[in-house]
Amino acid sequence: MSERELTTDVSLTLPNGRLNPDAVGWARSPLVDTTGIGRGRGRNKRWEYWGITTPTHVVGMTVSSIDYAAVLELWVLDRATERTWHGTPTLIPARGVVLPARAEAGPSRARAKDFEIDIDELPEGTRLRARMPGVTVDVIAELPAGHERLAVVVPWSSTRFQYTVKDVARPASGILTLDGVAHALPAGESWAVLDHGRGRWPYDIRWNWGAGSGRSGGHTIGVQVGGRWTAGTGSTENAFVVDGHLHKISAELDWQYDLAQWRTPWRVTGGGLDATFTPVYDKVTRTNLGVVAGSTDQCFGDWSGVFSTADGEQIAFDGIFGWAEEVHNRW
Known part of the structure; x- marks a missing residue:
């Protein structure tokens, strides 16, 4: 999947409040101006x-x-x-x-x-x-x-x-x-x-998000993975960060896990990433107010695996503490 890298400031919205097509893409810093997202539109x-x-x-x-x-x-x-x-x-x-x-x-x-x-x-x-x-x-x-x-x-x-x-x-x-x-x-x-x-x-949306931060193999490692909510949009929120440098992963990742057995290691793979997440604690949140409801399992544990850069470098990592979650919101 091809994604456009943004390198200059851009407004998220047009004057009429709709999405600005020029804002669609990804950047290495917070370049997007979201001033047009105000209150009162309901969503x-x-x-x-x-x-x-x-x-x-x-x-x-x-x-x-x-x-x-x-x-x-x-x-x-x-x-x-x-x-x-x-x-x-x-x-x-x-x-x-x-x-x-x-x-x-x-x-x-x-x-x-x-x-x-x-x-x-x-x-x-x-x-x-x-x-x-x-x-x-x-x-x-x-x-x-x-x-x-x-x-x-x-x-x-x-x-x-x-x-x-x-x-x-x-x-x-x-x-x-x-x-x-x-x-x-x-x-x-x-x-x-x-x-x-x-x-x-x-109104009704599901997502996965995983993140981890730590030191491994002499490097500072950051894991950033997501899924489900971006499927079919042409954008992903997947990246691997090494010593502050971001490697964008322009691919939807494959998530394999079972919340009924949440302690069983999760697998997240694709786009050069082969990662295992081993959870030790599940933060469970459930809300049901009728029209508004939510279900979140945010599991905490360690990330390990290998990331292959676009240049073919293999970066192994282990013991990167963080979380992986599944969320379903009606909001």
């Missing part, structure tokens, strides 16, 4: 999700507005004990949320009762702060010079489309405080991953 989805992984803990934080609701989340997992801390305020109608018009163009904020998230861009990276009873997060997701991110526009139609920035293997530093006990993020072993989304979605 708009806007979010910032950050996942933070350390040898001892996992943190997930979400600031989102799906037009008719603000859906927020802060989740922490103790990897050794599997104890979790979890807050999921949902505000109807959407309120208490600030999201920038385009990636890295301003702060993101979330406010609810006993719940705060603040995401701020700094010269050295992105500061991630959050607070709820029992949990305080203050982390810097560093942005090393030359670090490349995967930015993709996925077109279902002129009125249904998504812009996503998937940014893996960002070095993380800072403090996670749980029930008054401070945990410093170990340098060189802590990572942050961004999922930035702006778009207008179909």
Whole structure:
């Protein structure tokens, strides 16, 4: 499959609000201006999700507005004990949320009762702060010079489309405080991953997403894979990142797994990637509000395998911690 690489700034939408055909493609940085994705059209989805992984803990934080609701989340997992801390305020109608018009163009904020998230861009990276009873997060997701991110526009139609920035293997530093006990993020072993989304979605959608960050074979490795939701669009959100350099995978990948036996290793292959994901924990989320419903299994574990570059180089990797998920939303 042939995909166009974008190299200059472009607007996601035309003046009439429809998809700008010139925006369809992928880039190595957040070049796409999503100012045209505003509130009030009924299908708009806007979010910032950050996942933070350390040898001892996992943190997930979400600031989102799906037009008719603000859906927020802060989740922490103790990897050794599997104890979790979890807050999921949902505000109807959407309120208490600030999201920038385009990636890295301003702060993101979330406010609810006993719940705060603040995401701020700094010269050295992105500061991630959050607070709820029992949990305080203050982390810097560093942005090393030359670090490349995967930015993709996925077109279902002129009125249904998504812009996503998937940014893996960002070095993380800072403090996670749980029930008054401070945990410093170990340098060189802590990572942050961004999922930035702006778009207008179909009502009923399914997707897979996998991400991993770590060190293997003397390299910093970032795994970024997706599936199902991009099928038939001519775009993919698949890439492999080595020492900050992004190798785009312009192929739909084959996902083999069984959620009924989720601990069985998952296989993700295609486009030069031969990867195995070995899960150790399943974060299960189920919601059913009638018209709005969702089902998510986000499994955490280790990625291993081999990636073959376009030049034929074989890059083996092992012990790259992250996640793989299956999601079905009616929203």
